[in-house]
Amino acid sequence: MTRTAVLAGIGSWLPPQLVTNEQLEGRLDTTDAWIRSRTGVHRRYIAPDDMETSDLAVGAGARALKSSGDAHVDTVIVATTTPDRPCPGTAPTVAARLGLGHAAAYDVSAVCTGFLYALASAAGLIASGVSRRALVIGAETFSRIVDPDDRTTSVIFGDGAGAVVLRGGDPDEPGALGPCVLGSDGEGRDLITVAPPGPRAAAGAEPSYFTMQGKRVFWLAVQRMGECAQDVLGQAGWDTADVDHLVSHQANQRITLRLADEIGIPQERSVTNIADVGNTAGASIPLALDQAHAKGTFKTGDRLLLTAFGGGLTWGATALTWPDIAR
Numbered sequence: 001m002t003r004t005a006v007l008a009g010i011g012s013w014l015p016p017q018l019v020t021n022e023q024l025e026g027r028l029d030t031t032d033a034w035i036r037s038r039t040g041v042h043r044r045y046i047a048p049d050d051m052e053t054s055d056l057a058v059g060a061g062a063r064a065l066k067s068s069g070d071a072h073v074d075t076v077i078v079a080t081t082t083p084d085r086p087c088p089g090t091a092p093t094v095a096a097r098l099g100l101g102h103a104a105a106y107d108v109s110a111v112c113t114g115f116l117y118a119l120a121s122a123a124g125l126i127a128s129g130v131s132r133r134a135l136v137i138g139a140e141t142f143s144r145i146v147d148p149d150d151r152t153t154s155v156i157f158g159d160g161a162g163a164v165v166l167r168g169g170d171p172d173e174p175g176a177l178g179p180c181v182l183g184s185d186g187e188g189r190d191l192i193t194v195a196p197p198g199p200r201a202a203a204g205a206e207p208s209y210f211t212m213q214g215k216r217v218f219w220l221a222v223q224r225m226g227e228c229a230q231d232v233l234g235q236a237g238w239d240t241a242d243v244d245h246l247v248s249h250q251a252n253q254r255i256t257l258r259l260a261d262e263i264g265i266p267q268e269r270s271v272t273n274i275a276d277v278g279n280t281a282g283a284s285i286p287l288a289l290d291q292a293h294a295k296g297t298f299k300t301g302d303r304l305l306l307t308a309f310g311g312g313l314t315w316g317a318t319a320l321t322w323p324d325i326a327r
């Protein structure tokens with residue numbers, strides 16, 4: 001029998017070091033006023049040198065498992081742009097450290113859309129019977145690939161992780177995932193990129209860091225997230241008025257608000273946490289979901305529309321109803 005993936009648990013984890021805009025003013029040619037007004041970011045968390053993406057993923061994953069009331073899953077998917085190593089994937093390490101035995105474990109690389117790609121993969125594994133319960137984590141140490149001296153990127157990004165547990169269930173129960181839409185356009189790969197050799201260049205070579213063509217990306221993000229969100233609404237049979245919460249990738253507060261206007265959803269229904277954590281790339285949607293859940297923003301049965309856009313270029317959207325999960 002085909003099973004629908006149902007949200008059963010959620011958690012997030014932030015590294016300990018808080019960096020405020022005022023601290024950045026001290027070492028970059030920028031101001032708190034510019035960062036707030038152009039991006040919406042007030043502060044972000046940064047992983048210390050001895051902390052890896054897997055450490056953040058384990059923190060978020062453990063909380064999601066605890067919240068689900070069952071410490072066992074048979075599948076672990078980690079969405080990340082910043083794996084611990086180029087090889088092997090980060091997910092097997094995370095699964096082992098969480099005591100998940102020989103669970104299937106792999107990474108998904110779709111930059112800021114990574115979590116939605118991973119969620120869709122897990123939903124497919126559950127629907128086909130390959131998996132019964134899956135842990136889906138978005139985890140990033142983006143500070144490792146951003147040039148700390150580049151004011152155009154280092155003020156925006158932060159580190160963090162968010163995770164959800166999915167189980168098999170019925171399409172009409174609270175927590176059920178609705179339709180998923182995913183897309184990509186590799187013609188735009190240079191718009192958001194870390195060109196070779198990367199930040200871990202061999203000794204003597206000049207390292208290269210994350211770059212983004214901000215203005216082009218801004219408008220493409222609004223357009224693509226708007227299109228795929230509308231597509232999901234159509235497939236779900238929902239009207240914009242049915243959407244209680246829009247949870248979009250937290251790339252920039254101005255993008256989030258513009259997107260709500262574009263789709264025709266009141267801006268106050270848009271969930272935002274970019275002020276407190278910055279753009280955490282693949283971690284941003286589960287982190288925003290968990291923080292909003294902790295504040296009591298969602299009621300059981302509320303309808304959520306999720307959408308993201310990122311490097312690749314990649315984009316995606318999905319819909320779900322909010323389950324009754326303990327806070």
Ligand code: COA
Pocket residue numbers: 029030031034035038039112151152155156192212213214215217218221251252255279281309310311
């Ligand atoms: N502090 C002060 N000034 C800064 C600055 C900073 N941190 N960063 C850039 N500037 C300057 C620029 O040099 C430029 O100066 P100029 O006009 O003298 O050339 C000016 O501010 C405007 O720069 P611009 O890049 O046009 O700003 P913007 O309003 O487009 O904002 C982004 C830049 C990156 C915040 C914005 O374009 C953005 O969020 N883009 C999309 C990000 C996204 O969606 N990513 C998705 C994948 S994560």
